[in-house]
Amino acid sequence: LESLGKGAFGDVYKAREKYTGKSFALKIVPSPREVMALSDLLHRNIVRYFACWVDDIGYQGGGSETDSYSSTQSSSDNLSRKYLYIQMELCKAVTLREWIGDKNTQRDFKRKESLTIAQQIASGVEYIHSKNLVHRDLKPANIMFGQDGEVKIGDFGLVTADNDYDAGNLMERTLYKGTPSYMAPEQSRKTYDRKVDIFACGLIFFELLWKFSTGHEKQAVWHNVRKQNFPQEFVHDFLQEYSIIKPMLCLKPEDRPEAKALKKDLEECICRLNAHEIDGHSSRSV
Known part of the structure; x- marks a missing residue:
């Protein structure tokens, strides 16, 4: 639905699950380290983890080169690189x-x-x-x-x-x-x-x-x-x-x-x- 933030370790988007209509935060990262930790953590003061999956390409953010992982990589890189999608609790926009x-x-x-x-x-x-x-x-x-x-x-x-x-x-x-x-x-x-x-x-x-x-x-x-x-x-x-x-x-x-x-x-x-x-x-x- 929209970009929530970009950083050195991944980009975060607001996304809506089609079957439930619920909104989540969706983080796309090149490393599994974060999800391995999050999947073991369940606490009221920690962002809640729900699910994850792997895809061959990053999200094409509206076709814009600045919003896309894969458009900034060569075609050979895209064939070998994997992207981890992490579905998490959606927090308020204010940090x-x-x-x-x-x-x-x-x-x-x-x-x-x-x-x-x-x-x-x-x-x-x-x-x-x-x-x-x-x-x-x-x-x-x-x-x-x-x-x-x-x-x-x-x-x-x-x-x-x-x-x-x-x-x-x-x-x-x-x-x-x-x-x-x-x-x-x-x-x-x-x-x-x-x-x-x-x-x-x-x-x-x-x-x-x-x-x-x-x-x-x-x-x-x-x-x-x-x-x-x-x-x-x-x-x-x-x-x-x-x-x-x-x-x-x-x-x-x-x-x-x-x-x-x-x-x-x-x-x-x-x-x-x-x-x-x-x-x-x-x-x-x-």
């Missing part, structure tokens, strides 16, 4: 990146809403890690919202197996896989584990709470936050969240919390915020 952009322009800031989003991300990451997987490319552009508004982690094009923390015998990795501004420091080395996802989450959670007025400001603050140097105003205004986020950005991966503990901390933070709101309403009513 977390757009949500954050809108938040930065709004006067009224919804702290609890940001914390709820962070808690749902942590819940999804906890589940991914429980399946012995590492996402490796967590960032706002890869986090979406379902039709019911719940957070949905997507884009598993860089997913890989975890090491399960076995006696320091870390698996060798491909260097620099991920998005540089959200990558953990150790992703420049060949050995790392699931704690790279925790580092990325720490940056995302900070971004959910802090307003950037300009891109230049973000660049300056971002560099410092990656080194655990937070704006003083952030520490003052978000002391509870600061105590959660700072350990997530530890240079040493072993010093970062597990996703399970992170989810629990965020849940407790939301509960304290709710209790404070109730106390505030009670005081005003008296």
Whole structure:
């Protein structure tokens, strides 16, 4: 029906299943890695997988060369190359990146809403890690919202197996896989584990709470936050969240919390915020 996005690891379209009339997201990729992971994942905060199939050619998007896989390949390439079609849950068009952009322009800031989003991300990451997987490319552009508004982690094009923390015998990795501004420091080395996802989450959670007025400001603050140097105003205004986020950005991966503990901390933070709101309403009513 329409293009939803294009990236280095595949193109995504909105498609309608003829027999049911239901709409889905259809991703076309040249590698089976993503579907192998998605087929094992079933969680409310992860984009749901339904089915997949292989075809010899990519989708001819309206006959346009820019919308077509196969038209950009030679005829000999098309004969040997296979394309994997992945049928997935259709999410809302707005990603977390757009949500954050809108938040930065709004006067009224919804702290609890940001914390709820962070808690749902942590819940999804906890589940991914429980399946012995590492996402490796967590960032706002890869986090979406379902039709019911719940957070949905997507884009598993860089997913890989975890090491399960076995006696320091870390698996060798491909260097620099991920998005540089959200990558953990150790992703420049060949050995790392699931704690790279925790580092990325720490940056995302900070971004959910802090307003950037300009891109230049973000660049300056971002560099410092990656080194655990937070704006003083952030520490003052978000002391509870600061105590959660700072350990997530530890240079040493072993010093970062597990996703399970992170989810629990965020849940407790939301509960304290709710209790404070109730106390505030009670005081005003008296």
